[in-house]
Amino acid sequence: MSVNPDQLDFAKGNGLIPAVVQDADTLQVLTLAYMDRAALDETIESGEATFFSRSRGGRWRKGETSGNRLTVVSITPDCDNDSLVLAVRPMGPACHLGTTSCFGSEDAPGLGRIARLEATIAERAAADPSTSWTARLLAEGPKRVAQKVGEEGVETALAGAAGPDEEVASEAADLVYHLLVLLRARQMSFQDVLDVLASRARPATHAD
Structure with a gap:
């Protein structure tokens, strides 16, 4: 270890x-x-x-x-x-008070919410497709999920071009959710994306 x-x-x-x-x-x-x-x-x-x-x-x-x-x-x-x-x-709350953390009651703050959403998507994968949108998307396969990512991407772009901040944030949230579902449908995770970003990282130069 x-x-x-x-x-x-x-x-x-x-x-x-x-x-x-x-x-x-x-x-x-x-x-x-x-x-x-x-x-x-x-x-x-x-x-x-x-x-x-x-x-x-x-x-x-x-x-x-x-x-x-x-x-x-x-x-x-x-x-x-x-x-x-x-x-x-x-395997459950870490704090004896029943909260996720002993340091405050907030669950997975910041970018940690991405991982928490991934965990939720993994749980919903086993749900009844008739009652869970996530399960339904996964049951329909990667092509259907990819279509939804494309639709949400367009809506996010349109909001970013002319919409208020609240609309941009809302559409971007929908895009992130559907992107994570697509990764799940492809038996991938957001860590695969982070690994690519890490491989592309390089020290800044004066030309940047």
Whole structure:
């Protein structure tokens, strides 16, 4: 999981190391917890986030009683090897108060909403096409979804040329939704798009 426990500095925190827990898809910070060496070893072995509770004085695996477990995607140490970032896929709210994150009640702010919408589209794919527009589009196949993307693209362009800001935002939202459905229909994800953008990134030059 991209971490070597033997290289971490547990001594600096009297045997504990802070772990920032982040949603692997939305990048939302979910919580801050602590690990001792045994908790980290258990996390690596089980693939589920296990922490050391300072109030309980012992280890606990997140979701043991609630079922809201955290499946670990990666563990990354900082440059001083005295703190960690855990990228996870949560199986329910991360906070004991029932919210997605311990840091405020907002769900997947900013661009994280793209990943949250992708997750919703994936869930709706199994719904009844007679009751779910998303399921219906997916059932009709990529060509039908691509047609909708084209229609929404035209409507977004027309709004952008002469419409008020509210109309532009609304049409753009429809376009993004249908684009994500198209990617799903093609067995792709928005990460494929981001990978292309990343490959095109280059340092700015004076000619830019």
